[in-house]
Amino acid sequence: xxxxxxxxxxxxxxxxxxxxxxxxxxxxxxxxxxxxxxxxxxxxxxxxxxxxxxxxxxxxxxxxxxxxxxxxxxxxxxxxxxxxxxxxxxxxxxxxxxxxxxxxxxxxxxxxxxxxxxxxxxxxxxxxxxxxxxxxxxxxxxxxxxxxxxxxxxxxxxxxxxxxxxxxxxxxxxxxxxxxxxxxxxxxxxxxxxxxxxxxxxxxxxxxxxxxxxxxxxxxxxxxxxxxxxxxxxxxxxxxxxxxxxxxxxxxxxxxxxxxxxxxxxxxxxxxxxxxxxxxxxxxxxxxxxxxxxxxxxxxxxxxxxxxxxxxxxxxxxxxxxxxxxxxxxxxxxxxxxxxxxxxxxxxxxxxxxxxxxxxxxxxxxxxxxxxxxxxxxxxxxxxxxxxxxxxxxxxxxxxxxxxxxxxxxxxxxx
Amino acid sequence: xxxxxxxxxxxxxxxxxxxxxxxxxxxxxxxxxxxxxxxxxxxxxxxxxxxxxxxxxxxxxxxxxxxxxxxxxxxxxxxxxxxxxxxxxxxxxxxxxxxxxxxxxxxxxxxxxxxxxxxxxxxxxxxxxxxxxxxxxxxxxxxxxxxxxxxxxxxxxxxxxxxxxxxxxxxxxxxxxxxxxxxxxxxxxxxxxxxxxxxxxxxxxxxxxxxxxxxxxxxxxxxxxxxxxxxxxxxxxxxxxxxxxxxxxxxxxxxxxxxxxxxxxxxxxxxx
Numbered sequence: 001x002x003x004x005x006x007x008x009x010x011x012x013x014x015x016x017x018x019x020x021x022x023x024x025x026x027x028x029x030x031x032x033x034x035x036x037x038x039x040x041x042x043x044x045x046x047x048x049x050x051x052x053x054x055x056x057x058x059x060x061x062x063x064x065x066x067x068x069x070x071x072x073x074x075x076x077x078x079x080x081x082x083x084x085x086x087x088x089x090x091x092x093x094x095x096x097x098x099x100x101x102x103x104x105x106x107x108x109x110x111x112x113x114x115x116x117x118x119x120x121x122x123x124x125x126x127x128x129x130x131x132x133x134x135x136x137x138x139x140x141x142x143x144x145x146x147x148x149x150x151x152x153x154x155x156x157x158x159x160x161x162x163x164x165x166x167x168x169x170x171x172x173x174x175x176x177x178x179x180x181x182x183x184x185x186x187x188x189x190x191x192x193x194x195x196x197x198x199x200x201x202x203x204x205x206x207x208x209x210x211x212x213x214x215x216x217x218x219x220x221x222x223x224x225x226x227x228x229x230x231x232x233x234x235x236x237x238x239x240x241x242x243x244x245x246x247x248x249x250x251x252x253x254x255x256x257x258x259x260x261x262x263x264x265x266x267x268x269x270x271x272x273x274x275x276x277x278x279x280x281x282x283x284x285x286x287x288x289x290x291x292x293x294x295x296x297x298x299x300x301x302x303x304x305x306x307x308x309x310x311x312x313x314x315x316x317x318x319x320x321x322x323x324x325x326x327x328x329x330x331x332x333x334x335x336x337x338x339x340x341x342x343x344x345x346x347x348x349x350x351x352x353x354x355x356x357x358x359x360x361x362x363x364x365x366x367x368x369x370x371x372x373x374x375x376x377x378x379x380x381x382x383x384x385x386x387x388x389x390x391x392x393x394x395x396x397x398x399x400x401x402x403x404x405x406x407x408x409x410x411x412x413x414x415x
Numbered sequence: 416x417x418x419x420x421x422x423x424x425x426x427x428x429x430x431x432x433x434x435x436x437x438x439x440x441x442x443x444x445x446x447x448x449x450x451x452x453x454x455x456x457x458x459x460x461x462x463x464x465x466x467x468x469x470x471x472x473x474x475x476x477x478x479x480x481x482x483x484x485x486x487x488x489x490x491x492x493x494x495x496x497x498x499x500x501x502x503x504x505x506x507x508x509x510x511x512x513x514x515x516x517x518x519x520x521x522x523x524x525x526x527x528x529x530x531x532x533x534x535x536x537x538x539x540x541x542x543x544x545x546x547x548x549x550x551x552x553x554x555x556x557x558x559x560x561x562x563x564x565x566x567x568x569x570x571x572x573x574x575x576x577x578x579x580x581x582x583x584x585x586x587x588x589x590x591x592x593x594x595x596x597x598x599x600x601x602x603x604x605x606x607x608x609x610x611x612x613x614x615x616x617x618x619x620x621x622x623x624x625x626x627x628x629x630x631x632x633x634x635x636x637x638x639x640x641x642x643x644x645x646x647x648x649x650x651x652x653x654x655x656x657x658x659x660x661x662x663x664x665x666x667x668x669x670x671x672x673x674x675x676x677x678x679x680x681x682x683x684x685x686x687x
Contacts, residue, residue, distance in 0.1 A: 014685070027598070074684065078420055078527035081681040087420035098525045104446060106453045111446075118442045119526055147453075 002090060003052040004171060004202050005076075010085035012046040012071050012226075044226050045071040048085070051221060051231040055091075055170070058203040060217035060234050062210075062241045068226040069206045073097060073175050076204065091170030091202070094121055098175070100160030105149035109140055109159055112148050116163045130166040137188075138162035158185055165192045171202045190215070210238050210313025238312050251280035253374050259295070264302045264359045264368040267336070268293040269375050274345070280377045284403055285345050290375070292339045292357055301328035303362035304339040311352035311376075316401050320362075328362040346405035350381035423681050426674065432529045439528055443536035447511070448543055462544035463551045466499040473617050485622045488649035490559045497648065498616035500548055501641050504578045506607045508541035512586025513603045516594045520687035530680040531673075534590045538582050545575070556648065567647035574643040577665060581636035584669035587676040594686050595679070615641055620657065633657040636665035 046068045053059060061069050074080045076087065077095035102119040103112050113134055117127040127134075135141050138159040140151070148156060174193075193216055197203050207213050213220070213234060220237025221228055232240070251272075257265035270293075273279040274286040282288045296302055305320030321339060324330075331337055355375040359368040381403075452458040470492055478491040487494050512534040516523065519533050556562065563571075593599040611617075613635055620632045632638055639661035646653045 075420065079524065079684045081422050082420065084422060089418045089420070093418075095526060101525045102522050104450060106450045107446065111449065115442055115446055118438050119522065119528065121528075124438055 001054065004055045004057075004090050005053040006088040007049060007051050007053075007076075008086045008088070010046055010049045010072070010075060010082045010087065011044060012068075012075060012080070013083040014043045014045055016041050016043050046075070046082075046226045049223075049226075049228055050085075051228070053202055053204070053219075053231075055202055056200045057219055058197045058217040059205065059219045059221060059231070060213035060237065061204065061206045061221045061223060062213060062237050063223035067223040069223055070097070070175060071226075072223070073173055073204070073206060077173055089171065092121070093171045093173065094164075094167045094169035095173035096120070096164050096167075096175065097173070099157055099164060103148060103156065103160065106147055108147055109135075109144045109151070112159065113163055116160065117166075120164065120167060121169065122163075122167065126166075126168065134159075134162045134166055137165060137192075154185075161185075161189055165189070165196075169201075171204070172196065173204045175206045176208065210241075214238060214312065235312075250374075250376055252278045253371075255371060257295075257369065259297055262368065263298045263300045263361075263366075264294060264296050266292065266294045266357055266359060266369045266371055269355065269357055269371070271375050271377050282377055282379045283345075283382050284348065284350055284379055285382050287345045288343050290341050290343065290355065293336065294339070294359055294369070295336050296331055296334050299332060299334045300368075301361055301363055302331045302337075302368065303328040303360055304331075304337075305358045305360065306341070307356040307358070308343075308348070308353055309356065310401060311354065314401060316348070316353070322362065326362065347402065348379055349400045349403035350379050351401075353377050353379060423678075426677060428673065428677065429529055429531070433531060436528050436532060439532050440536055440539065443532060444539040444543070447537060447540045451540065459547050462547040466496060466503055466548050467551070467555075469499050470496040477617065481618050481622065485619050487619065488651040489561055489645070493556060493559050493561055493648065494619075494645070495617055496552060496555060497645050498614075498641055500545060500552060501574065501578050501644055502611065502614060502616045502637065503548070504538075504541050504545045504575070505582050505637050506611070507544065508538040508579070508582035509586050509589065509607060510603055511537035511540060512582065513589035513593055514600060515586075516590045516683060517597070517600065517687070520594075523687050524684050530683060531587065531676065534587050534676075535583065538579060538586055541582070542575070542579060561648050563647055564650065570643045570647040574640040574647075577643065577662065578637065578640035580669055581640065581665045584636070584665060584667075584672035586672065588668070588672035591672075591676040591679050591683075594683050610635070610637075614638065620654075633660045634664050636661055636668055639665065 049068075049072060061072065063069050071080070073095065074097070075082050077093065077097065079095075079097075100112075100116060102116050104115065107115060113131065114124070114127055118124065135144055138155070138161070140155055140159055143151060143155070148159075151159070190212070193203075197216060203216070205213065205217055217234045220232050220234035221230075222232070222237040222240045251270060253269045255266050255268065257267065259265055268291075270278055270289075270291040271280065271282070272289040272291060273282055274288060276289070279288075290306060292304055292306070294302075294304065303320050303322060303325070305318065307318040308316040310316060319341070321341070331339075353376070354373050357369075357371045357374065359370070360366060361368065452461065455461065457464070473495045474492045481487070482491045489497075515533045515537040516530070523530065523533075589599055589603065593603075613631055614637045615632055615635075620629050620638070623629065633656075639658045642653060642658055642661075
């Protein structure tokens with residue numbers, strides 16, 4: 001079977017203008033003739049990216065902001081041409097780089113379905129065929145003849161996604177569009193996407209949600225500064241993103257906060273092992289501590305909280321120091337504070353983890369300071385009898401989040 | 416269905432692709448027409464009022480003067496109204512088309528379709544306005560005791576076609592330039608206004624004996640459609656050399672516009 005998409009050495013160059021003008025004007029072009037050209041610099045958004053996709057593959061593209069993900073999608077969607085390289089495709093491509101492209105606030109819901117559908121490349125007959133299903137999926141029957149400007153933003157998003165959900169093209173390109181609407185609608189969308197991928201169509205997906213990427217795609221492409229080492233399994237790509245390439249283990253991080261107009265700021269975060277030493281490697285069988293240093297600037301109630309997440313994106317827990325100080329009353333005075341939490345031994349399974357730290361007001365939930373994706377640590381299984389919950393298995397099971405030492409009982413029954 | 420994505424190489428009009436996306440012409444035009452008259456009380460009547468009011472103003476202001484200075488073969492109101500009907504295809508079509516790529520930048524940056532659809536559709540909007548106004552033109556024509564002659568069946572469609580071609584050539588050129596140099600957004604209204612006086616809309620070419628003046632008017636791509644249209648209601652003969660000059664200019668602009676547009680359209684999304 002021939003690949004449905006062959007991407008051969010695609011590169012894309014942008015010229016960055018150091019004067020940072022929003023757009024060119026004729027006068028600049030004319031006056032630039034007489035100027036030296038050294039204010040411009042070439043920037044390669046993509047460099048020699050190659051891979052093949054077979055029909056039915058679902059590909060998740062992963063990378064930091066600016067790694068070239070969106071540029072790759074734009075080239076695949078024919079929105080912008082590559083500087084060099086070639087793509088051969090065998091099928092109709094539909095791209096969804098934005099939900100609701102072409103929506104017009106003055107047109108009614110019905111009219112917008114036709115407008116948006118035809119811009120996405122649907123034929124009028126296709127739209128008519130799916131019309132009732134689209135309205136039903138979006139849940140907007142009552143407002144279908146109301147101008148879009150009177151819709152809530154949630155309704156607009158639902159309508160937009162509903163139209164896109166009924167695209168019947170062989171290749172579907174989706175850029176971070178799943179993060180719309182409320183939880184229920186997101187579930188519906190994910191379900192729909194799952195159906196689409198099961199129906200044997202080829203999907204290319206960009207998302208910052210590793211959960212979405214992992215649950216929807218089978219293959220992964222990890223982009224870093226416009227280059228890639230090639231197609232891998234989605235697990236490998238996610239691992240590369242989090243572990244090998246992007247983040248270095250760091251058990252101590254200093255933040256240099258801007259204190260202007262702030263109520264409270266984070267100063268430092270530390271991970272300490274059971275001997276109270278800063279360490280980015282923790283044994284599953286030892287207690288460890290997270291120490292958060294912060295400053296109360298204006299004397300408001302402050303609650304300290306953190307989230308622990310696994311490197312594949314699974315959120316393990318979000319906890320705050322509320323059992324010790326329910327509303328942050330005890331940290332009300334202006335000054336520097338040190339907040340420590342002990343995470344007990346034999347609770348978290350081996351794996352790569354990172355933290356998110358949040359300072360907020362426990363009374364009105366006002367957010368004061370927030371640090372994402374910090375304090376990257378490895379929790380290691382000691383692989384011996386100290387790991388009381390695992391026993392003497394010779395393998396680790398890093399898919400699991402917990403490795404708790406539960407209280408077991410065992411007694412022989414006499415009947 | 417196999418396709419290839421490559422850096423731009425040789426030039427093509429992309430007609431096959433335009434045909435594949437033919438439904439989009441309809442939807443873009445339909446959207447612009449709908450939006451244009453949404454929340455207006457008079458709606459489509461605006462397309463009719465504009466040329467009629469202009470005609471009344473010019474008739475009151477200059478009617479006497481121009482009628483006595485040059486031997487018009489039709490009453491002055493008919494002369495001006497027929498001029499404005501066609502001129503409006505050009506003026507509103509050009510200003511819509513010139514701004515169309517910038518106005519639809521959010522769509523262009525997010526999805527692919529043959530880009531020519533955008534300026535063409537915006538010209539079609541002006542054409543629909545023309546058809547509306549044309550319906551009103553007929554009773555006005557009879558009221559002044561004029562009528563179409565036999566050649567009208569041929570001359571009117573031809574004049575409309577030429578007007579659209581003139582608009583299309585300049586329109587696509589300006590649309591492409593405008594996305595790179597936003598100066599054209601400011602030049603455009605001024606340019607259109609100035610051009611009105613270099614077009615035989617409110618006075619005939621022969622109003623002045625100055626050879627240069629007549630020559631400039633003949634070079635105007637809108638000269639041919641307006642002359643041909645008037646040829647369908649008056650019995651006096653057509654000035655073929657002046658019409659052919661105008662058609663040639665129109666054709667040259669058409670080629671320049673389309674080639675420049677197709678050459679640069681690949682980078683619209685990067686520039687918009």
